[in-house]
Amino acid sequence: MSVIGFIRNHWVPTPQQMNQSSARVIKNSDSDGDKLLTQSELGIRPENFSKVDKNNDQLADVKELNAYTPFRQIFKEVKGS
Numbered sequence: 031m032s033v034i035g036f037i038r039n040h041w042v043p044t045p046q047q048m049n050q051s052s053a054r055v056i057k058n059s060d061s062d063g064d065k066l067l068t069q070s071e072l073g074i075r076p077e078n079f080s081k082v083d084k085n086n087d088q089l090a091d092v093k094e095l096n097a098y099t100p101f102r103q104i105f106k107e108v109k110g111s
């Protein structure tokens with residue numbers, strides 16, 4: 031198994047780590063300071079944003095970011111955009 035595969039299968043963040051990660055993403059990307067991220071603030075494709083935005087209000091909050099399991103994909107996409 032590759033290192034990436036091992037991490038993907040075995041690294042499960044604690045709720046506190048998830049909150050910290052989500053808060054960091056919001057802090058870095060929240061251009062209007064409302065503590066919520068739009069699709070363009072988050073910088074991911076609309077089809078991926080719809081997976082994050084569970085209540086369909088077009089905004090991603092900490093809980094929605096926490097619940098989005100392939101979280102590292104967001105970092106990859108934000109980094110690559």
Ligand SMILES: [Ca+2]
Nearest residue numbers: 083087089090
């Ligand atoms: Ca939402």
